[in-house]
Amino acid sequence: MLNALSVDVEDWFQVGAFERTIDRADWDGLTHRVEANTDAVLQLFDDAGVKATFFTLGWVAERYPALMRRIVSAGHELASHGYDHARVFTFTPDQFRADLRKSRTILEDASGQRVTGYRAPSFSIDTRTPWAHMILAEEGYRYSSSVAPIRHDHYGWPDSPRFAWKPVKDASLIELPVTTAKLGSRTLAAGGGGFFRLLPYGFSRWAIRQVNGQEARPAIIYFHPWEIDPDQPRVSGAPLRSRLRHYSNLSVMAAKLRRLTRDFAWTRVDALADAEAARAS
Template sequence: MINKKTFCNAFTVDVEDYFQVSAFEKYIHRDDWERLPCRIEKNMECILALLDQYKIKATFFTLGWIAERYPKLIQELVACGHELASHGYSHIRVTQQNHNSFFDDVYRTKALLEDIGGVEVRGYRAASYSIDRTCLWAHSALCEAGYFYSSSIYPVHHDLYGIPDAPRFVYQPILDHPEFIEIPITTTDFFGYRIPAGGGGYFRFYPYWFSRWAIKRVNEYDKQSALFYFHPWELDPEQPKQTGLNLKTRFRHYLNLHRTESRLRQLFVDFQWDRMDRIFLDNAVISGEHHE
């Protein structure tokens, strides 16, 4: 049994519906979102009930598009004591924007979430972890927009995202603003290889024991808090199935959806969890490392 008193890890949810994922961009146009059956209310209610059962507080990186249409969901998660954070308005990757359009998006979304939720929004996560080497200016834009942290970089090789040599743990990406931090998605280092350990599709792909081993290694070997994420649609094996998908997209999206809930329950038993802001802002020890 893991010593829960040693490290508290951050549990996060990227609040978007199944039809809003980047992998479906070629198949589902944004103009069609309004006409598709939404599953977010049902799935969010399941998540909130699950977290309440295990007495866990989490951070919800929420699309402005979702908050605008389902304000009661936002108010409920805030009332339950969870952290409300921004995922941008409509899941547009940072690599598809310039500085001005990105600033307008994150500033607008922050104001919208704060108006609906009635709390300060301090954190941001880019769609599909899309802050990469080509758009490191995004950190300055976020700081200008009033955010305190980003959780948008995955320090791995991947065909859709990643900065492989980025720091693995909390660092300060802007020299002139050391109060702003980047909190990378968790990886574990094994014989010089970085292995994704932050959740999402990897959590469904790996057997559970591997995810448990990787997070435990981050806590016990690296002496760091881990960060875990997943999406509401990953709890929903009954979601509408899309047609015409290529094999890779179909595999990544639908693999082991029926196992997610049972694995999450085990994860809640094996580790201690809390909100991002409490772990990385309120009580954090930042390395002071700078990376560009």
């Protein structure tokens, strides 16, 4: 079973946990670590023989176009993560369309490749944004991986289907939710990120095996380049809960990822979207 591995390319100061602590106007004056961290991820994937999808902020691509070219030249997919990590439900429909167009133009100009995939910052397509999938379809995106079908204090659409679905009638757009697992009647977050970093590796292995084996579906896993960087700056003014989530287990993340690449087979998210489209036809 081929699963999809993805990277949400953003710097340590651009995460949702710090959005009320660090002003966007201050981003350029902070220490940027995203290029070096993403290069380390590229090396990890090259060592493992893995191809993946890099959902990248337009803000990052604007400043590091050579990094975008290194991503695509290594055989990975470059996809959009919006411009500056603003959550979709903070936009009007017109503002969302403008953000999509701005970030896509930057990514395509930097990489020389067409961008057809999108992931909303903080999985922020949910019941508050009933127009978002239609706009993605109108803008020509092949797929979105923007929904977390769970309950969470920061995001979630618990009533969404857990696996690939078509959110717009008579459109080819496919939504590929991030992976969840079932424990009795409970739906558990198992798609990577902080859950992968904070919980024992055995939980993720169990969840992926459940999805692959019992449900015969591929898993979609994600993480961030800053999660393999234990030496990143500390944000002392952030809430304690945010700091615990952000900084815990950074030193073990790279080793867990290497183990993940050995234990399962991986591909890009666009390849999974193609397979799901064929499955639905």
